[in-house]
Amino acid sequence: MAETTAKTGYDIKIGTHNGTFHCDEALAVWLLKRTGAYKDAKVIRTRDESVLATCDIVVDVGAKYEPENHRYDHHQRGFTEIFGHGFSTKLSSAGLVYKHFGREIISNLLQWQVQDSRTEILWLKMYKEFIEAIDAIDNGISAYPSDIKPSYRMRTDVSARVGFLNPRWNVHATPDEVDSLFVKASNLVGGEFHERLDYYGTAWLPAREIVMSALQKGSGIDERVLVFEDFAPWKEHLFDLEKELGIEGRSIYVLYPDESGKWRIQAVPVSSESFESRKALPDEWRGLRDDALSQATGVPGCVFVHASGFIGGAQTREGVEALARLALK
Structure with a gap:
């Protein structure tokens, strides 16, 4: 300093x-x-x-x-x-x-x-x-190579807003x-x-600490599965912390409660901005809901699996843990 x-x-x-x-x-x-x-x-x-x-x-x-x-x-x-x-x-x-x-x-x-x-x-x-x-x-x-023409003009950034506070050219x-x-x-x-x-x-930062704790604590299911006791934004932190800890690509599924008290299982994407999952939920589950999904998986209390396989849900934590174990196979 x-x-x-x-x-x-x-x-x-x-x-x-x-x-x-x-x-x-x-x-x-x-x-x-x-x-x-x-x-x-x-x-x-x-x-x-x-x-x-x-x-x-x-x-x-x-x-x-x-x-x-x-x-x-x-x-x-x-x-x-x-x-x-x-x-x-x-x-x-x-x-x-x-x-x-x-x-x-x-x-x-x-x-x-x-x-x-x-x-x-x-x-x-x-x-x-x-x-x-x-x-x-x-x-x-x-921000871009000189041979790339932006699709639109950006003049709402903070530097531009500060610039517009200067006196106008025709005002003394x-x-x-x-x-x-x-x-x-x-x-x-x-x-x-x-x-x-x-x-x-x-x-x-508190969300980062939650993800770090989950990575260090383990889920008790599989090292490739993370469990959050409460929901927190996790994607950006997960990729940063995997790199920091030298375990890049290890996490496959994240389990967490939603706002209604039910539980979700979400596949980790290949990058924080990607729609492609490291391992999407099985194809035969995708698009199914409720009893039809429970029959297909053998897990009671299923709620849904998205048509793309990136996320699903069950009534309980035990339900999504069972789905994670099955999906890993």
Whole structure:
């Protein structure tokens, strides 16, 4: 983590450029104000080098990336910094600030210890799901190869929404008015960052922990079958955790209760986005319901098996466990 200043209170200054603002520095400033060192800092928007020299930290201006001197620009020739950890997108000021201060910011916002393993998980998750696209857009990096023409134009992303907050070209705005709009933009993108982080911390991560527990505990049926005592979104986590644990492709069926109290058996797809199953439920069960399905399987209390064989159900946990044992054969 970058060295922090000894100053306290409103004497601390964050410097960034004036004029037209972009999503990256709007977020970078918001993030810095969620750190212990810069939470009360005054934001100075200028390109005057003599004024920037008086700032305690400078982002997105100044042509220097020097963490030891609290300078975080990415526009200079030869800048190639990336986030690492498998990510190769060149960083903007948002990514630079997040790389150096992100763990502390997550810790402060969620009231976790920086050393908590969950902090590291969400630090990487938030870069993948939120920050990286902002870095790429600001640096002019397309999401697709240049020879592929998108089917439609996307201008509803957060970078575009921040851009639209700038004064219109044919409206004269004073510097103070532009600074006020910058604050609005910073709060917009920062608010979305916070909401996304809260979701990952309070919903996404608990689901991940449920899947990890199921993988480690085992079902008592077969190592290829997972049982969740309560339903949780599991697909994304299962593929990530299988890879992390070195058991890729092992899980075949997932058993869990539905909202009505009945139980489901679901075939694991070949990938999180695929409609193809690793091992679909048997063809002779597909499309059958209730007594007809119970007669075909020999399992009482069956409810249905989907025509594609990716999911089925029974009245009880014992019922879907029996279906899993039969389907594995």
